[in-house]
């Protein structure tokens with residue numbers, strides 16, 4: 488794709504745009520539901536789960552797969568926005584833990600953000616970059632919700648313990664932590680995108696934004 492043109496693409500019937508810089512961001516005509524979190528936490532996998540497509544967003548075992556900002560037209564009213572992850576060490580090493588330039592631009596561009604879903608790997612909990620992100624979102628008055636991913640990697644008791652730890656950590660930012668953390672999800676290891684917890688997530692997104700994310 489040309490780095491300078493704004494172009495609409497389509498995968499499996501879903502239109503999307505990819506932006507390498509703020510010049511390529513679409514006109515702010517729809518509200519945006521944004522996925523943020525460390526590299527490898529499962530943001531692009533969640534795009535596929537919510538879009539009910541296997542290969543809508545590219546995923547990888549190796550952190551740093553998503554390098555541009557992707558705007559997916561999952562509903563006529565909303566874009567689902569997939570950002571490059573943070574905490575991914577570039578070859579120079581100097582950008583470790585840093586937000587990518589285009590992600591930074593995204594949050595400086597006064598986009599019509601309806602909701603930010605901050606994804607946390609359930610095994611790692613809340614790290615420093617996640618805390619910075621939460622501080623930023625809280626300061627800006629942006630609506631956010633935490634989503635614990637890779638629940639299949641822990642036992643049931645491990646999940647309960649991890650959830651409690653995240654609730655405790657989140658109390659720094661909100662009084663009612665439990666409502667800010669969604670039930671842990673898994674989008675692989677036998678749990679399909681139609682898994683009950685993905686449906687719960689869709690319902691919660693609809694509640695928080697007043698719109699159904701996926702309208703088909």
Ligand SMILES: Nc1nc2c(ncn2[C@@H]2O[C@H](COP(=O)(O)OP(=O)(O)OP(=O)(O)O)[C@@H](O)[C@H]2O)c(=O)[nH]1
Nearest residue numbers: 527528529530531532546547551552553572673674
């Ligand atoms: N076990 C397990 N693996 C998962 C889950 N979700 C994603 N993965 C895997 O984790 C890896 C990273 O997933 P991605 O969706 O590419 O992660 P990302 O957050 O988009 O990463 P960046 O684009 O680097 O920011 C892939 O190998 C996925 O298959 C999950 O719920 N459980």
Ligand SMILES: [Mg+2]
Nearest residue numbers: 530531552553
């Ligand atoms: Mg990605």
